[in-house]
Amino acid sequence: MDCSDTEELRDLLVVGALPPDVTEDVRSHVESCPACQESLRNAWEAAQLLRLGVPALDPPAGLHDRVMGAVLGATNRSIETRAAAVTPRTAIRASRRTFAWVALAALIPLLLTGWLAVQVLTLQQQLQTTEVAMQRSREQAYDAADIMVRAMEAGGAVVPIQGTAAAPSAGGTLYYVPNAPEAVLVANGLPTLQQGQGYQVWLTRGETRTSAGMMYPNDNGECFVAIRSPMSVDQLDSVDVTSEPAPGGSPQPQGQKYLWSRVAGT
Amino acid sequence: MDPAPRRYTYEGWMPADPSADRECIARLRAGDTSALDEVYHRHVRQVYSLVNRILRDGSLAEDVTQDVFLKLWNQPGSYDPDRGGLGSWLLSVAHNRAIDLLRQRPRREEPLETEIRAPLDRADDRSRDPGQSAEQQALAEAVRRALARIPPLQRQAIEMAFFEGKTHVEISGELGEPLGTAKTRIRLGMQKLRALLEAEGIVTDA
Numbered sequence: 186m187d188c189s190d191t192e193e194l195r196d197l198l199v200v201g202a203l204p205p206d207v208t209e210d211v212r213s214h215v216e217s218c219p220a221c222q223e224s225l226r227n228a229w230e231a232a233q234l235l236r237l238g239v240p241a242l243d244p245p246a247g248l249h250d251r252v253m254g255a256v257l258g259a260t261n262r263s264i265e266t267r268a269a270a271v272t273p274r275t276a277i278r279a280s281r282r283t284f285a286w287v288a289l290a291a292l293i294p295l296l297l298t299g300w301l302a303v304q305v306l307t308l309q310q311q312l313q314t315t316e317v318a319m320q321r322s323r324e325q326a327y328d329a330a331d332i333m334v335r336a337m338e339a340g341g342a343v344v345p346i347q348g349t350a351a352a353p354s355a356g357g358t359l360y361y362v363p364n365a366p367e368a369v370l371v372a373n374g375l376p377t378l379q380q381g382q383g384y385q386v387w388l389t390r391g392e393t394r395t396s397a398g399m400m401y402p403n404d405n406g407e408c409f410v411a412i413r414s415p416m417s418v419d420q421l422d423s424v425d426v427t428s429e430p431a432p433g434g435s436p437q438p439q440g441q442k443y444l445w446s447r448v449a450g451t
Numbered sequence: 452m453d454p455a456p457r458r459y460t461y462e463g464w465m466p467a468d469p470s471a472d473r474e475c476i477a478r479l480r481a482g483d484t485s486a487l488d489e490v491y492h493r494h495v496r497q498v499y500s501l502v503n504r505i506l507r508d509g510s511l512a513e514d515v516t517q518d519v520f521l522k523l524w525n526q527p528g529s530y531d532p533d534r535g536g537l538g539s540w541l542l543s544v545a546h547n548r549a550i551d552l553l554r555q556r557p558r559r560e561e562p563l564e565t566e567i568r569a570p571l572d573r574a575d576d577r578s579r580d581p582g583q584s585a586e587q588q589a590l591a592e593a594v595r596r597a598l599a600r601i602p603p604l605q606r607q608a609i610e611m612a613f614f615e616g617k618t619h620v621e622i623s624g625e626l627g628e629p630l631g632t633a634k635t636r637i638r639l640g641m642q643k644l645r646a647l648l649e650a651e652g653i654v655t656d657a
Contacts (some may be wrong), residue, residue: 194639197634201550202612202619228501231645235613236542237497238594241503244495245513252495252517254485256524328528385481396477413480413528415473418652434481436474445508 186214191221199225199232328411332360332367345422346446352376354445355406361418368412370397370424372444374407384433387438389423399434400426417429421448479527487524494538495520504599505549505614513530513627515552519545539588550616590653597647605640608633 197203198211205252215221342363348355354374361368370386378384386397395415400408414421426444429435478486498519503512519541523530530540598606609618611625623633 193638196638197612197619200609200612200637201616201642202608202622202634204618204620218476228641231558231641231648232613233539233543234590234648235609235644236501236546236592237591239500239614241496241591242500242503243514244499245509248495248499248513248516249491250533251513252491252520253488255517255521256484308635321529367528395473396481398480399482415476415532432481433478433483436478 186210187215188218188221191215191218192224193227195221195228196325199228200235203429209350209399239416274425327415329369329409332362332369332411342419344448346370346372346426346444348374349442351441352443357444359418359424359446359448361412364417364419365419366414368414368418369409370400370412370426371407371409372402372426373405373407375400375402375408375426375443377402377404378428379405380417381431382440383434384408385429385434385438385440386410386412386423387427388412388421389425390416391420394425394437396434396436397424399429399432401431416447423447423449460534472530472537474529475537476527476532479524482506490523490537490541491520501542502545502549505546505553505616506570511552512549515545515548519549553616568603574582593651593653594648597644600647601640601643603642605636608636609640609644612637624635 191211194203194207194211198208203211215225342361344359344361346357346359352375355372355376356373356374357370358369359368372384375384384400384402386400388395388397397412397414398410400410402408412418424444424446425438426440427438427442428440429438475486475490479490485586495516499516500606501510502515502519506512506515523541530537534540549581601609608622608626611622612619617625619633619637621631622637623630
């Protein structure tokens with residue numbers, strides 16, 4: 186496969202008219218050819234616009250309630266499926282790097298205690314909010330395990346997190362995948378917040394702060410969150426943790442800061 | 452600090468408001484159901500219409516549409532604002548799922564003439580959706596105008612591939628034409644489409 190082949194096949198590729206093996210051949214060439222990437226990008230743009238050209242239909246009236254109902258009462262089947270997919274990979278790959286063993290060893294107790302913390306929360310909140318929190322917590326656990334596995338494969342990087350004056354004995358570690366947007370923040374020593382409050386994680390670059398999710402510590406002040414940053418974690422200026430209203434958090438940090446660390450340059 | 456290197460992507464199609472999409476994803480990550488509600492109202496019509504066009508089955512189209520929004524809710528990190536607009540991503544997920552589903556079930560036989568005429572017959576559908584922005588509606592209408600101006604046989608070949616998941620070999624067989632003819636129709640049709648979209652100011656470099 187060369188540039189002329191790609192040029193000839195690009196229009197067939199972007200409308201999905203090539204069989205899988207030829208598609209892969211073209212993609213392989215394009216991955217290493219900036220000129221073909223640019224050529225193909227224009228073709229893809231046009232092809233994607235075809236999706237807008239279909240006759241517009243009104244969705245059925247009940248679809249909205251069905252979707253939102255599914256969101257709030259999503260079955261655990263998909264979660265269990267993800268767990269099954271993550272666990273074997275963890276078991277197989279964890280032997281590759283000592284870093285991974287240490288990180289996972291630190292994480293596993295937190296997965297259990299974090300889950301218990303959410304169960305306590307279950308007793309205090311209404312059913313709908315609880316279902317969302319429980320699902321989020323379990324997904325966070327699987328996300329975190331998945332990220333840790335990928336971190337170990339990529340060599341893994343860690344940044345220590347410091348407690349602020351509001352929580353001088355608190356601390357933590359940011360584990361992340363080099364040159365990628367995934368990370369796991371593991372915290373400890375965080376004080377118990379009043380009901381209706383949680384710890385919200387913020388990613389800062391320049392003047393922009395992005396929420397990376399909520400954390401709810403167990404009785405020992407331990408918690409974690411799986412982070413998917415809008416950019417490579419290495420490029421973040423800092424990571425902060427503040428107290429904010431649960432479960433949705435705040436659009437921008439408003440509460441007291443409990444944890445902080447610089448990321449870029451560490 | 453230098454900005455993050457922009458990765459090459461097949462997914463971005465139109466100017467998006469990355470900050471709005473990032474804010475939306477942050478709210479989804481925080482478990483804010485109102486964020487999903489907003490995304491739903493903004494994009495459901497295009498998602499449902501696309502899936503219904505591919506599957507031609509309202510019930511299945513509902514299932515896939517629900518699946519698309521559930522994926523966003525369960526895996527908000529799978530959408531990367533740096534790679535394109537959220538609407539583009541939703542349509543991409545919907546398209547892939549619908550085509551996968553289509554390939555798993557027996558082909559539905561329909562007169563080719565119906566297939567060719569369908570977009571033209573409904574190309575003037577200007578019904579308004581309050582959840583869609585004026586920009587989105589204008590873009591969709593411009594695309595429909597462009598599609599309507601592609602020679603019917605070229606459009607037919609493109610639609611058989613794009614909306615029915617057929618390879619050029621299958622298209623050639625179904626139309627009873629040489630393989631080279633099917634390939635040429637797709638290529639000429641896409642060239643025409645790009646030229647028309649460029650004339651509409653949508654694709655800047657055809």
